[in-house]
Amino acid sequence: MKEDEMLKIVVPGSTANLGPGFDSVGLAVSRYLTLDVRLAEAWSFTPKTAEVSGIPRGTDNLVYEVASETANVHGRRLPSCAVDVYSDIPFTRGLGSSAAAVVAGIELADALLELGLSREQKMELATRYEGHPDNVGASLYGGLVIGCYREEGVDVVHLPELDVELVAIIPEYELETKKARGQLPEQWTRQQAVEASAISNVLVAALLTKNWKLAGRMMAADLFHQPHRKPLVPELERAEALALEYGAVGAALSGAGPTVLVFAEPGKGERLKRQLRPHFPACEVTTLAVEPHGSRVYKLALEA
Numbered sequence: 001m002k003e004d005e006m007l008k009i010v011v012p013g014s015t016a017n018l019g020p021g022f023d024s025v026g027l028a029v030s031r032y033l034t035l036d037v038r039l040a041e042a043w044s045f046t047p048k049t050a051e052v053s054g055i056p057r058g059t060d061n062l063v064y065e066v067a068s069e070t071a072n073v074h075g076r077r078l079p080s081c082a083v084d085v086y087s088d089i090p091f092t093r094g095l096g097s098s099a100a101a102v103v104a105g106i107e108l109a110d111a112l113l114e115l116g117l118s119r120e121q122k123m124e125l126a127t128r129y130e131g132h133p134d135n136v137g138a139s140l141y142g143g144l145v146i147g148c149y150r151e152e153g154v155d156v157v158h159l160p161e162l163d164v165e166l167v168a169i170i171p172e173y174e175l176e177t178k179k180a181r182g183q184l185p186e187q188w189t190r191q192q193a194v195e196a197s198a199i200s201n202v203l204v205a206a207l208l209t210k211n212w213k214l215a216g217r218m219m220a221a222d223l224f225h226q227p228h229r230k231p232l233v234p235e236l237e238r239a240e241a242l243a244l245e246y247g248a249v250g251a252a253l254s255g256a257g258p259t260v261l262v263f264a265e266p267g268k269g270e271r272l273k274r275q276l277r278p279h280f281p282a283c284e285v286t287t288l289a290v291e292p293h294g295s296r297v298y299k300l301a302l303e304a
Contacts, residue, residue: 066105216250
């Protein structure tokens with residue numbers, strides 16, 4: 001990047017799991033992390049929206065840490081930059097704020113150093129950093145991502161669009177992923193593992209064939225994580241009941257929570273939002289769209 005240029009990096013937020021697709025299914029949503037990047041004497045990160053007001057301002061920022069690690073992998077060193085940070089992804093609410101930062105860091109290193117990384121290479125780096133492919137895959141690719149992370153590498157199936165509408169119930173309280181993961185059992189019996197993975201398989205098949213009723217049943221039938229996390233997120237059980245009452249597709253924790261997503265058939269999202277809002281007066285209740293585009297990088301000329 002030249003002195004008279006600026007990078008703009010836009011990364012969508014995401015929801016993960018969709019119920020039983022634990023650590024493997026992700027969906028990009030219409031909330032965004034945006035970085036405006038200029039060359040500078042030293043690294044700085046300046047928050048420009050309320051959602052990121054508490055971010056680290058220097059090289060302890062997650063975006064920098066990931067960018068630096070990406071550069072190191074390729075034997076390179078990053079030039080110093082001043083970064084303005086904008087985001088409407090709520091922090092620690094289960095909408096992929098950290099995954100978006102991871103993807104942004106990889107995109108930043110790739111653009112600054114002109115590494116020419118393929119999307120598959122970016123996915124490999126992001127998954128190794130995050131530990132699972134669901135949120136980072138959705139932020140990188142957009143749309144629906146079904147991924148598998150093994151020692152051999154990352155395998156991803158990507159569908160740019162999923163024909164559903166989303167109503168997000170976003171509580172005021174935060175829930176750290178570490179705490180939510182602490183609720184989960186350490187192991188399952190073979191019978192439990194078979195049943196849980198079968199439910200996940202049927203969820204994916206139902207989504208791809210637009211069998212919404214079946215997809216909703218599989219969301220509710222999850223065994224991997226939602227039954228264990230319900231005590232931490234009381235909104236989930238209420239949302240599941242209301243989804244049935246109002247004829248929605250179903251409801252699921254967004255990632256580890258506490259955001260709950262209620263899925264609606266096309267054209268029914270706004271009405272569902274109006275129906276749900278009175279039941280959750282302490283939450284933000286809003287519609288979200290499936291974001292078909294993943295992370296994007298623009299190189300812009302600075303005004304003289």
